[in-house]
Amino acid sequence: MKKPRTMKLSLPDEELVGSGNLACQGCGATLAMRYVLKALGQRTVLCIPACCWSVIDGPFPHSCLDVPVYHCAFETAASTASGVKAGLEMVGDTETTVVAWAGDGGTFDIGIQALSGAAERNDDIIYVCYDNEAYMNTGIQRSSATPFGAWTTTTPVKHFKNRPKKDIDAIMAAHRIPYIATASIAYAEDVYKKAKKAKDIQGTRFLHIYAPCPTGWKSRPEDSIRLARMVVQNSIFPLYEIENGEKYTLSIKVKDKKPIHDYLKLQGRFRHLTEDQIKFMQEEVDKNWARLLRKVESSD
Amino acid sequence: MIRKKEAKKIVFQSEKEMPMMPMSLGSMLYNKTGAWRNIRPVVDLENCIQCGICWKFCPDMSIFIENEFPYVNYDYCKGCGICAEECPVKCIAMVEEEK
Numbered sequence: 523m524k525k526p527r528t529m530k531l532s533l534p535d536e537e538l539v540g541s542g543n544l545a546c547q548g549c550g551a552t553l554a555m556r557y558v559l560k561a562l563g564q565r566t567v568l569c570i571p572a573c574c575w576s577v578i579d580g581p582f583p584h585s586c587l588d589v590p591v592y593h594c595a596f597e598t599a600a601s602t603a604s605g606v607k608a609g610l611e612m613v614g615d616t617e618t619t620v621v622a623w624a625g626d627g628g629t630f631d632i633g634i635q636a637l638s639g640a641a642e643r644n645d646d647i648i649y650v651c652y653d654n655e656a657y658m659n660t661g662i663q664r665s666s667a668t669p670f671g672a673w674t675t676t677t678p679v680k681h682f683k684n685r686p687k688k689d690i691d692a693i694m695a696a697h698r699i700p701y702i703a704t705a706s707i708a709y710a711e712d713v714y715k716k717a718k719k720a721k722d723i724q725g726t727r728f729l730h731i732y733a734p735c736p737t738g739w740k741s742r743p744e745d746s747i748r749l750a751r752m753v754v755q756n757s758i759f760p761l762y763e764i765e766n767g768e769k770y771t772l773s774i775k776v777k778d779k780k781p782i783h784d785y786l787k788l789q790g791r792f793r794h795l796t797e798d799q800i801k802f803m804q805e806e807v808d809k810n811w812a813r814l815l816r817k818v819e820s821s822d
Numbered sequence: 823m824i825r826k827k828e829a830k831k832i833v834f835q836s837e838k839e840m841p842m843m844p845m846s847l848g849s850m851l852y853n854k855t856g857a858w859r860n861i862r863p864v865v866d867l868e869n870c871i872q873c874g875i876c877w878k879f880c881p882d883m884s885i886f887i888e889n890e891f892p893y894v895n896y897d898y899c900k901g902c903g904i905c906a907e908e909c910p911v912k913c914i915a916m917v918e919e920e921k
């Protein structure tokens with residue numbers, strides 16, 4: 523073997539997510555949990571509604587997570603977390619971080635009422651949405667996080683989804699909560715940094731993490747990180763932070779914005795799209811990007 | 823927490839053995855997900871630059887660091903190929919699994 527050299531890991535080596543879990547090969551949601559828990563540490567309670575993560579964790583009485591998990595009903599991630607936080611406060615525990623951990627369906631669609639309620643009260647919880655852009659656990663149905671053009675089992679190729687993805691981060695910003703951040707698993711250190719930052723803030727904090735799903739996107743498992751990187755570099759999913767609902771900061775300043783074409787071509791869910799449709803999608807992405815830049819500039 | 827590290831599957835013989843509340847009593851380590859694998863990553867340590875990127879991106883916590891080098895835990899590696907894809911010097915090869 524070669525000269526001894528020490529390995530410098532960019533993240534702490536403590537693992538709170540264990541092997542043997544039930545995630546598919548190349549699952550992005552698992553990595554999202556791994557990075558966030560590295561930042562939050564063991565003194566954390568997770569409230570997980572029905573989603574892939576309630577399966578990944580493992581069947582009773584087993585759990586791949588080294589933190590307490592409260593499995594709750596699909597629409598109740600935020601309200602469960604609010605309740606757990608209130609309960610802990612009553613017994614004098616102010617140290618434990620309470621996290622609601624939900625998928626995009628549980629956040630953008632069915633859980634939005636509970637989330638909006640918690641955010642309006644500014645309950646002291648971290649809400650993490652890992653976004654795989656459809657209801658994956660029940661077999662790939664469309665959610666309001668599914669992007670324009672995507673195939674799902676409820677938006678078949680002939681009737682692919684023809685509405686844009688809901689802008690959940692803007693909705694959360696309208697609640698004027700102290701901290702909102704978007705993150706992508708390809709930028710592990712950035713996910714870690716944002717979760718750490720969120721941990722030290724009081725009030726409702728919202729993390730929106732892009733988590734590729736090879737099973738639902740019909741992509742190769744080895745491409746999960748690559749897709750999560752491309753989606754930032756072509757600014758379909760820009761990385762930014764919003765403080766107090768008004769101060770926008772870009773986390774990764776994309777220098778030469780890539781076209782979305784290559785990103786789409788790696789995923790079976792976009793295979794049916796014609797060049798014209800891709801051109802339309804590119805225009806929408808450019809518009810969204812310009813809109814975000816305006817928000818960033820006006821908050822300087 | 824020590825109990826969590828047990829790799830045994832927990833099976834209740836009767837209702838009486840079950841906890842009062844549905845709580846977890848052990849980890850998922852009994853579930854050797856290595857059996858799911860069709861292709862296996864093989865790390866060429868001669869060319870490894872010890873950057874830790876494979877460790878960072880493994881979704882199954884199946885790369886461990888020993889003596890400053892990465893090794894694959896084949897008990898749990900699901901063979902997704904992310905480590906090989908992301909290795910900056912391409913020193914991880916995915917080879918067909920022999921059954």
Ligand SMILES: Cc1ncc(C[n+]2csc(CCOP(=O)(O)OP(=O)(O)O)c2C)c(N)n1
Pocket residue numbers: 551572573574575595596597624625626627628629654656657658659660665
């Ligand atoms: C009230 C209710 N409706 C429907 C379901 C069925 N269900 C369980 S998980 C799920 C999809 C979850 O999708 P998402 O939140 O995006 O998480 P993912 O599975 O994609 O990780 C659905 C529809 C349920 N458990 N409860």
Ligand code: SF4
Pocket residue numbers: 544545546547548549550551552574578654658659734735736737738
């Ligand atoms: S269906 Fe997708 S999100 Fe769910 S475990 Fe599999 S890869 Fe992960």
Ligand code: SF4
Pocket residue numbers: 863879880881882883884885894895898899900901902903904905906
């Ligand atoms: S193939 Fe996938 S599961 Fe196996 S060690 Fe590499 S990244 Fe981990």
Ligand SMILES: [Mg+2]
Pocket residue numbers: 625626627653654655656657658
């Ligand atoms: Mg989903």
